[in-house]
Amino acid sequence: MGTLQRKVRERRARRQAIQAAAVQVFGDKGYSRATMEDVARQAELSVGTIYLYYRSKEELYVSLLFESMQRFREGIEKIMATGLSPDRQLKRVWDYFYAYHLRYPQSYRVLLFLQQPGLPAGLSPKTLQEINVRAARNFSLVSRIVAAAMAKGIYRSHEPREVVDLLWSLFLGLVHPAETRQNLGITISTLRDLHRKAFRWLEDGLRVK
Amino acid sequence: MGTLQRKVRERRARRQAIQAAAVQVFGDKGYSRATMEDVARQAELSVGTIYLYYRSKEELYVSLLFESMQRFREGIEKIMATGLSPDRQLKRVWDYFYAYHLRYPQSYRVLLFLQQPGLPAGLSPKTLQEINVRAARNFSLVSRIVAAAMAKGIYRSHEPREVVDLLWSLFLGLVHPAETRQNLGITISTLRDLHRKAFRWLEDGLRVK
Amino acid sequence: MGTLQRKVRERRARRQAIQAAAVQVFGDKGYSRATMEDVARQAELSVGTIYLYYRSKEELYVSLLFESMQRFREGIEKIMATGLSPDRQLKRVWDYFYAYHLRYPQSYRVLLFLQQPGLPAGLSPKTLQEINVRAARNFSLVSRIVAAAMAKGIYRSHEPREVVDLLWSLFLGLVHPAETRQNLGITISTLRDLHRKAFRWLEDGLRVK
Amino acid sequence: MGTLQRKVRERRARRQAIQAAAVQVFGDKGYSRATMEDVARQAELSVGTIYLYYRSKEELYVSLLFESMQRFREGIEKIMATGLSPDRQLKRVWDYFYAYHLRYPQSYRVLLFLQQPGLPAGLSPKTLQEINVRAARNFSLVSRIVAAAMAKGIYRSHEPREVVDLLWSLFLGLVHPAETRQNLGITISTLRDLHRKAFRWLEDGLRVK
DNA sequence: TATGAATGAGTGTTCATTCAT
DNA sequence: GATGAATGAACACTCATTCAT
Numbered sequence: 001m002g003t004l005q006r007k008v009r010e011r012r013a014r015r016q017a018i019q020a021a022a023v024q025v026f027g028d029k030g031y032s033r034a035t036m037e038d039v040a041r042q043a044e045l046s047v048g049t050i051y052l053y054y055r056s057k058e059e060l061y062v063s064l065l066f067e068s069m070q071r072f073r074e075g076i077e078k079i080m081a082t083g084l085s086p087d088r089q090l091k092r093v094w095d096y097f098y099a100y101h102l103r104y105p106q107s108y109r110v111l112l113f114l115q116q117p118g119l120p121a122g123l124s125p126k127t128l129q130e131i132n133v134r135a136a137r138n139f140s141l142v143s144r145i146v147a148a149a150m151a152k153g154i155y156r157s158h159e160p161r162e163v164v165d166l167l168w169s170l171f172l173g174l175v176h177p178a179e180t181r182q183n184l185g186i187t188i189s190t191l192r193d194l195h196r197k198a199f200r201w202l203e204d205g206l207r208v209k
Numbered sequence: 210m211g212t213l214q215r216k217v218r219e220r221r222a223r224r225q226a227i228q229a230a231a232v233q234v235f236g237d238k239g240y241s242r243a244t245m246e247d248v249a250r251q252a253e254l255s256v257g258t259i260y261l262y263y264r265s266k267e268e269l270y271v272s273l274l275f276e277s278m279q280r281f282r283e284g285i286e287k288i289m290a291t292g293l294s295p296d297r298q299l300k301r302v303w304d305y306f307y308a309y310h311l312r313y314p315q316s317y318r319v320l321l322f323l324q325q326p327g328l329p330a331g332l333s334p335k336t337l338q339e340i341n342v343r344a345a346r347n348f349s350l351v352s353r354i355v356a357a358a359m360a361k362g363i364y365r366s367h368e369p370r371e372v373v374d375l376l377w378s379l380f381l382g383l384v385h386p387a388e389t390r391q392n393l394g395i396t397i398s399t400l401r402d403l404h405r406k407a408f409r410w411l412e413d414g415l416r417v418k
Numbered sequence: 419m420g421t422l423q424r425k426v427r428e429r430r431a432r433r434q435a436i437q438a439a440a441v442q443v444f445g446d447k448g449y450s451r452a453t454m455e456d457v458a459r460q461a462e463l464s465v466g467t468i469y470l471y472y473r474s475k476e477e478l479y480v481s482l483l484f485e486s487m488q489r490f491r492e493g494i495e496k497i498m499a500t501g502l503s504p505d506r507q508l509k510r511v512w513d514y515f516y517a518y519h520l521r522y523p524q525s526y527r528v529l530l531f532l533q534q535p536g537l538p539a540g541l542s543p544k545t546l547q548e549i550n551v552r553a554a555r556n557f558s559l560v561s562r563i564v565a566a567a568m569a570k571g572i573y574r575s576h577e578p579r580e581v582v583d584l585l586w587s588l589f590l591g592l593v594h595p596a597e598t599r600q601n602l603g604i605t606i607s608t609l610r611d612l613h614r615k616a617f618r619w620l621e622d623g624l625r626v627k
Numbered sequence: 628m629g630t631l632q633r634k635v636r637e638r639r640a641r642r643q644a645i646q647a648a649a650v651q652v653f654g655d656k657g658y659s660r661a662t663m664e665d666v667a668r669q670a671e672l673s674v675g676t677i678y679l680y681y682r683s684k685e686e687l688y689v690s691l692l693f694e695s696m697q698r699f700r701e702g703i704e705k706i707m708a709t710g711l712s713p714d715r716q717l718k719r720v721w722d723y724f725y726a727y728h729l730r731y732p733q734s735y736r737v738l739l740f741l742q743q744p745g746l747p748a749g750l751s752p753k754t755l756q757e758i759n760v761r762a763a764r765n766f767s768l769v770s771r772i773v774a775a776a777m778a779k780g781i782y783r784s785h786e787p788r789e790v791v792d793l794l795w796s797l798f799l800g801l802v803h804p805a806e807t808r809q810n811l812g813i814t815i816s817t818l819r820d821l822h823r824k825a826f827r828w829l830e831d832g833l834r835v836k
Numbered sequence: 837t838a839t840g841a842a843t844g845a846g847t848g849t850t851c852a853t854t855c856a857t
Numbered sequence: 858g859a860t861g862a863a864t865g866a867a868c869a870c871t872c873a874t875t876c877a878t
Binding site for chain 6: 040052
Binding site: 448449450451580583584586587588589590591592594608612615616618619620622623624 | 657659660789792793795796797798799800801803817820821824825827828829831832
């Protein structure tokens with residue numbers, strides 16, 4: 001006994017090793033241009049083995065997506081557990097977005113695939129539903145911080161979910177062009193600056209003065 | 210007489226018909242998943258015919274990109290020609306972004322492909338350079354509006370280009386999640402609202418009070 | 419009246435113009451890599467027009483072949499009409515081969531296509547038969563010169579046709595490697611020398627001493 | 628144990644099976660008209676599998692070429708190792724040419740593709756260079772035999788390389804028309820005879836009398 | 837008669853997925 | 858479980874041939 005547990009543990013470890021490899025490859029080449037062969041090579045496994053753990057390329061991708069979302073979620077929860085004031089928590093979340101993108105650029109990129117037009121055509125409705133639910137979960141987590149700030153009279157009253165949408169929008173929007181310009185061969189050093197200013201501006205509009 | 214002119218006119222018309230079809234297909238399926246066969250079917254032409262007008266799939270895509278950029282540019286120029294005060298011009302540009310995305314959603318999506326990781330690997334350096342130049346041209350157009358507003362003391366002094374980056378970021382960010390959620394099968398009706406509020410907030414931070 | 423004659427004359431002229439263009443193109447690129455578009459461009463005509471004069475790419479190629487053979491034939495006949503002694507005539511023919519290949523390299527190359535494996539697959543039996551007959555005609559012309567030299571006791575007695583085969587073989591063999599090396603990027607200047615020596619050697623074996 | 632070795636052995640066997648199929652197909656249809664599908668069908672494999680062993684059609688063709696050259700080389704080396712007198716060695720080489728062409732007609736034909744005009748356009752400079760080097764290697768091997776015969780006073784003094792060129796030329800020339808006539812649907816039985824006579828003639832011119 | 841735009845079958849090549857070992 | 862050789866359906870692109878003008 002305990003054998004089963006070991007089996008499960010090993011299986012999970014394998015899956016994570018494959019995911020780690022896949023994040024690199026998908027992040028580098030994009031979903032379409034990445035091949036299962038690439039992933040296998042990166043993971044130092046054979047193609048066949050990948051298929052023992054993931055039914056298809058798509059499923060592998062989706063698992064990465066869930067992984068990223070999960071990591072985000074955990075980061076936010078940790079911030080919420082600090083007991084800081086809501087506005088400082090929000091600032092931390094904002095910074096966490098930035099740090100995440102910097103620390104796990106490939107993982108961040110995986111999130112972006114969702115925005116590719118035509119992607120849903122390849123994903124099953126059930127999968128889409130699941131993605132949806134998980135995304136909503138993360139959003140509502142941040143919403144709770146914003147709502148708290150409003151309840152405490154730190155921020156003016158708004159629909160908290162709208163504020164979160166805006167924040168996330170701004171963040172995506174800030175990073176995207178930076179990525180694009182990287183695509184175009186230009187590096188941008190002012191992203192960090194821009195990122196800070198953007199928050200200050202936006203939060204300024206929120207605060208009760 | 211006039212035969213040559215007719216030829217030229219017809220050729221241009223054909224190219225536009227192909228572009229129209231391509232925008233649909235690329236917009237729906239994305240660059241990688243779209244096939245030349247798809248485009249041909251949509252245009253009610255044969256594959257070979259497409260290649261009479263565009264040398265490659267890439268060239269076809271790039272032509273769409275340039276078309277979009279050009280249209281953006283013209284929209285902005287028209288606004289600048291109105292002689293309105295710079296801050297009202299900026300508001301109009303902001304609204305124009307929104308209207309454009311609403312009116313030509315597929316064309317707008319074409320712009321987004323640039324942000325796909327791994328895309329540049331498929332484009333020639335020369336093409337990337339050209340894209341770059343054209344993008345910069347559009348950005349500097351809006352920058353001039355912002356700079357004018359600062360010169361007139363309407364806005365506080367900032368680096369105009371940074372402000373434009375921020376605006377564009379916010380816009381992209383606002384639309385992206387909306388698109389994503391559309392991907393996920395949810396329609397969002399509050400985008401218009403959010404779009405208006407976002408501008409008010411951001412501009413508020415800019416204005417000299 | 420006379421109109422018909424003019425028509426015929428013009429048609430022949432067109433055909434020749436097309437042939438001239440085709441020889442260039444086929445000679446440069448080889449049969450497979452040459453396109454009808456290439457030929458049309460070279461002839462400053464439209465593709466459609468070519469098809470008014472030749473039913474297919476193959477037929478065009480065959481017409482070039484016949485043209486080359488005819489030219490060879492005429493050259494040999496001219497030499498035979500000089501009334502020179504048969505051995506001097508043979509020397510002249512040998513030199514003519516060389517001169518022809520130098521003067522009309524493209525036309526010469528067209529002759530070589532016959533040796534491409536797989537070519538017959540594309541040619542109709544009737545065409546093959548016709549090519550055959552014409553080739554034989556040229557060979558027998560030279561055979562008559564050799565036979566005359568034997569009859570006059572200048573050369574030892576052999577099967578004349580075999581001798582001609584050998585001569586032609588040697589010639590082809592001499593030029594081919596030169597072409598090959600040109601293919602490989604090396605130019606050979608000694609071909610002319612080799613060509614002269616080869617004849618002297620071979621003829622030496624033929625002469626009654 | 629031995630697994631790796633078996634793998635290597637099997638891989639080599641597969642490659643050879645594909646080569647065998649390719650020689651048939653290329654020999655029959657020529658380089659351009661042969662398709663990878665043809666090769667796959669002949670090898671009783673799928674197209675994809677061919678590409679597991681050869682990167683491209685060109686590489687497959689070049690491998691056949693090198694194979695042929697190598698086989699030629701080995702044949703010549705075996706003759707040189709006999710210790711026979713140089714003139715008898717040369718006779719053997721000459722016979723070997725003939726035997727080779729008879730035994731491996733398709734393989735022989737593969738060598739001829741090099742002479743197709745326009746072929747080099749499809750081959751990379753690096754490949755051409757390599758072909759060049761290997762061809763030269765084979766030629767210089769035979770040159771050494773001829774040079775030895777001259778050194779021993781059996782043959783008159785000439786540039787050995789020129790003599791070899793001539794021999795090879797003659798051989799090619801002899802076989803080509805035979806091939807051509809086969810193309811044209813005629814079989815020739817006198818080739819063997821012609822082949823013998825041609826050598827006698829040529830060598831006669833070489834010998835010190 | 838001349839045009840050249842349109843066609844569509846065909847080509848080399850890639851890659852997600854399967855399966856015998 | 859693990860492997861990686863094999864598969865075959867796609868895909869981008871070409872080009873001989875046709876036909877409306």
